[in-house]
Amino acid sequence: MTIARSSSISALLLRRYLKLASLGDHEQCELHRLNQRKVEMWRAETLIPPGWAGSGTARLLVSGWAGRARILRDGRRQFINLILPGDVIGLPEAERDDVKVFALTSAGTVRADEFRGEWRDASREPILANVLGLIDEEDRVFLINQVVRLGRQLAYERIASLFIELDYRLAARGASHDGSFAFPITQEIIGDVVGLSVVHVNRTLQQMRQDGCICLKGGHLQILNRDEMSRRAEFLPPQPHQSAKI
Amino acid sequence: MTIARSSSISALLLRRYLKLASLGDHEQCELHRLNQRKVEMWRAETLIPPGWAGSGTARLLVSGWAGRARILRDGRRQFINLILPGDVIGLPEAERDDVKVFALTSAGTVRADEFRGEWRDASREPILANVLGLIDEEDRVFLINQVVRLGRQLAYERIASLFIELDYRLAARGASHDGSFAFPITQEIIGDVVGLSVVHVNRTLQQMRQDGCICLKGGHLQILNRDEMSRRAEFLPPQPHQSAKI
DNA sequence: CGAGAGTTTGAATCGGGTCAAAGAGGGTGG
DNA sequence: CCACCCTCTTTGACCCGATTCAAACTCTCG
Secondary structure (H helix, E strand, C coil): CCCCCCCCHHHHHHHHHCCCCCCCHHHHHHHHHHHHCCCEEECCCECCCCCCCCCCCCEEEEECCEEEEEECCCCCEEEEEEECCCCEECCCCCCCCCCEEEECCCEEEEECHHHCCHHHCCCCCHHHHHHHHHHHHHHHHHHHHHHHHHHHCCHHHHHHHHHHHHHHHHHHCCCCECCEEECCCCHHHHHHHHCCCHHHHHHHHHHHHHCCCEEEECCEEEECCHHHHHHHHCCCCCCCCCCCCC | CCCCCCCCHHHHHHHHHCCCCCCCHHHHHHHHHHHHCCCEEECCCECCCCCCCCCCCCEEEEECCEEEEEECCCCCEEEEEEECCCCEECCCCCCCCCCEEEECCCEEEEECHHHCCHHHCCCCCHHHHHHHHHHHHHHHHHHHHHHHHHHHCCHHHHHHHHHHHHHHHHHHCCCCECCEEECCCCHHHHHHHHCCCHHHHHHHHHHHHHCCCEEEECCEEEECCHHHHHHHHCCCCCCCCCCCCC
């Protein structure tokens, strides 16, 4: 029953959620309500006003990329994870005052408190609540991948792992085709994600180019040799649980 | 059919949970049921049989330490987090076939599927479900700390951060007093937690001793200079949310 | 009194960081 | 349309934190 243009907010979410469960008309209608919301744009600054943590509000990122990071006293910065269009910002477990959410590009968000309230209520929204639960699970797997990357992988492996993961996540939203996708962040940010210096990120990217593994230019990334990249990355996609309740 | 001594399972959990919410008689009774369970001992091997993931079962660690780790092809190992007495093993989000749970000492567990089913049902167990939610939240904060440690901290800082975090967690269970607690794991395991080689862990510990920051011997750790250790660690304790529902 | 596991130490090496400076784009205003 | 500027990328030289290899030492336990 949805007409949803291919670029609408609900269409983005639908593409993603339909890979996790089948949504009925009701659920699609619910998601559709998001299209009416006003989009607010932000410029490379925090997407979460200080003191917002635990305020019960949530926002949905509809365009641009963002990232959750912690800053150490002396300025060192570490991104916990990257936030892509279709991800929710402001979940209580994740948003704390010591962890800031940065807009990495100009980014559009809409209010979406339903993601914390109604839609998580399994008795009222069994399907949606289940899907959101599966997504939480995926996110936790990505966090685990991040730990492994940072703890035990070399520069080449870390970046390969990140790229493969991004491809995986973007593909689920229809934003990556054949390992080719828009890639709007700087090498400095890559460094703060994978725990390396800009300089070394650059050298490693050169190496990947030379190996014929990637083509990265003009804000666009293409994974040319997925086998080699996957092998190095040892990336494990989150296998959704067979026993998804209901 | 155990008779609850002060070291009983339910007492351990009670100490911890009472810091997060006030439990009524009903909740305490529920927890008390755990004391009747048969304890199974394990020796330094996986606590989760392969294929167990998503089977709906959960176990409570009642003695000893464990850890969740991922092993890379060439043998590199990275612990995602440490599991202490009173923590639950087998939550669906965390237990996947590619992540193994190791017993780091001989360890006792009891079956505790309630942690995944009944006790998480907010309509039947509002208080318990809320407490378990808060604990999930804490765990996620510790995961974030782990990412920051591995991504942007030096050896000294990483280990200091780990020690302070362990003290924090153990104190909540009444297992640490004045920064002094039983510490049953080897330096090799510390290394696989904080992403360093055994050798360098050793050197760093020597340094800490020399600085008068710690006393570590005979399976016992004492934090002698908490200020200095905290400063270096930049450890942020998980502030429980002011607005805990109900 | 071994034997094995864990800890400690030294020496050589390496992955990655830091510093510094030179290119490359991409906007903006004249 | 060009000059200018700011941000991002790239490259070289040097340095340092951490790893690796190897061997000695210590402790515990049978």
